[in-house]
Amino acid sequence: STVKNATLLFLGRAVVRAQALLGDPAARLLGLSPSRDPYPVYESVRGRGVLVPTRMGLYLTASHELCSRLLRDPGFGPLPAGALSPVDASVQVDGRRLVNPVEESFLVRNPPDHTRLRRLVAPWFTPRGLRDRTATVERVVEEYLDEVADRPTFDLVGDFAARVPIQVIADLLGVPGADHAAFARWGSALVNALDGVRDLREMRALQAALREFEAFLDDLIAHRRRHPGGDDVVSALAAHDDLSREDLIATTELLLVAGFETTVNLIGNAVLEVLGHPGVRERLLADPGYADAVVEETLRHDPPVQYTVRVPFESTEVAGTRLPKGTPVMLMLAAANRDPAVFADPHRFDPDRADVREHLAFSSGIHYCLGAGLARMEGAAALRGLFRRFPDLKAAGRVHRRPSRVIRGADRLPVSTGVKKHH
Numbered sequence: 071s072t073v074k075n076a077t078l079l080f081l082g083r084a085v086v087r088a089q090a091l092l093g094d095p096a097a098r099l100l101g102l103s104p105s106r107d108p109y110p111v112y113e114s115v116r117g118r119g120v121l122v123p124t125r126m127g128l129y130l131t132a133s134h135e136l137c138s139r140l141l142r143d144p145g146f147g148p149l150p151a152g153a154l155s156p157v158d159a160s161v162q163v164d165g166r167r168l169v170n171p172v173e174e175s176f177l178v179r180n181p182p183d184h185t186r187l188r189r190l191v192a193p194w195f196t197p198r199g200l201r202d203r204t205a206t207v208e209r210v211v212e213e214y215l216d217e218v219a220d221r222p223t224f225d226l227v228g229d230f231a232a233r234v235p236i237q238v239i240a241d242l243l244g245v246p247g248a249d250h251a252a253f254a255r256w257g258s259a260l261v262n263a264l265d266g267v268r269d270l271r272e273m274r275a276l277q278a279a280l281r282e283f284e285a286f287l288d289d290l291i292a293h294r295r296r297h298p299g300g301d302d303v304v305s306a307l308a309a310h311d312d313l314s315r316e317d318l319i320a321t322t323e324l325l326l327v328a329g330f331e332t333t334v335n336l337i338g339n340a341v342l343e344v345l346g347h348p349g350v351r352e353r354l355l356a357d358p359g360y361a362d363a364v365v366e367e368t369l370r371h372d373p374p375v376q377y378t379v380r381v382p383f384e385s386t387e388v389a390g391t392r393l394p395k396g397t398p399v400m401l402m403l404a405a406a407n408r409d410p411a412v413f414a415d416p417h418r419f420d421p422d423r424a425d426v427r428e429h430l431a432f433s434s435g436i437h438y439c440l441g442a443g444l445a446r447m448e449g450a451a452a453l454r455g456l457f458r459r460f461p462d463l464k465a466a467g468r469v470h471r472r473p474s475r476v477i478r479g480a481d482r483l484p485v486s487t488g489v490k491k492h493h
């Protein structure tokens with residue numbers, strides 16, 4: 071139908087624009103591919119200077135100093151919505167257009183909208199809230215470990231790492247237990263789209279996920295309005311009469327997109343580091359509290375979010391180069407985290423390094439990750455629980471890497487528990 075075609079066109083244009091700006095060409099230009107270790111590529115960018123121009127008008131930086139400066143500079147902001155897709159209100163689906171969960175969320179908006187929307191959800195991320203949530207997270211970790219305890223091998227990602235964060239965010243948002251599976255499916259579909267959509271099939275899948283997700287949220291919001299007073303995020307947002315439907319949906323979707331796969335990959339990457347460093351495993355077994363240091367160093371050494379982008383609001387000069395207004399600069403957070411100007415022996419995984427907190431895995435400035443504390447807590451709880459239960463955990467097959475450049479991690483990681491069966 072025409073409506074369907076219009077939607078495909080809308081998403082299609084978004085995709086083409088996104089790829090032209092960031093996705094595939096930038097990756098190709100850098101020689102990045104999921105099967106390849108990206109860190110040598112980042113070093114080659116570092117070797118070419120502080121601010122490296124590319125053929126497509128996109129600039130790259132691997133410099134910690136420049137990344138952190140631009141992230142804090144009020145003269146720079148995220149790529150504006152129009153740059154990635156035409157948020158075209160004239161394209162209607164069933165009488166309304168689809169909300170773009172990334173481009174309409176406060177992740178890419180500027181003050182004062184950013185400030186207003188971030189403030190609405192910030193109360194769920196206070197240190198006090200985190201403390202209250204820790205016991206629940208530990209219980210969830212134990213539940214999922216119980217489920218795999220009888221099996222000699224399991225998939226660390228699908229059977230464990232992917233299940234903890236979805237449960238946590240669903241609780242936070244007030245999504246009923248029965249809907250968690252669909253919720254996880256939408257979260258994956260949306261986050262996969264960050265890399266751009268390669269073909270019509272993927273585009274249709276993304277579109278279907280978005281439509282289902284929105285319909286689900288519309289129902290949830292209506293339900294919360296009929297039954298007010300819940301202490302979850304959706305209940306609180308639904309109680310704000312002056313919040314538009316689009317802002318409510320985009321904010322809710324952002325929490326899922328930003329908090330789900332990122333945390334899954336933090337857990338997966340941390341486990342990979344422990345499996346690869348026997349000394350670290352020994353320390354962790356002797357002192358479960360060491361999990362915090364292992365998580366922090368994983369965030370530096372192999373961060374789930376590899377890069378972000380900033381553009382200047384006005385023409386400006388950076389590192390001796392004139393950047394016209396709107397010029398995208400790719401801030402390679404994962405490369406900044408290995409900048410030898412900040413971190414001694416940067417390629418070495420060392421949970422005892424003193425300056426680890428200088429890393430940019432959670433970005434910096436006004437868009438600093440709202441869920442950083444929660445992610446750290448979840449990562450450490452998962453690691454503690456896992457190695458306490460399975461001290462001899464081993465890799466049991468090939469690690470399958472996610473087909474993504476923005477998000478780094480495994481999407482399949484077979485492990486053996488090392489537990490002998492007694493008959």
Ligand code: HEM
Pocket residue numbers: 148176177178188239324325328329330332333336373374375378379431432433434436437438439440441442444445
């Ligand atoms: C923003 C990373 C977990 C919610 C960000 C940004 C990064 C990031 C790099 C900023 C992007 C930019 O500046 O352009 C991560 C990593 C995580 C993680 C590596 C896990 C290891 C979470 C969790 C939540 C969350 C668990 C919430 C449930 C957010 C939100 C923003 C954000 C709401 C937008 C903040 C703003 O624009 O003001 N995250 N994140 N994140 N993150 Fe996280």
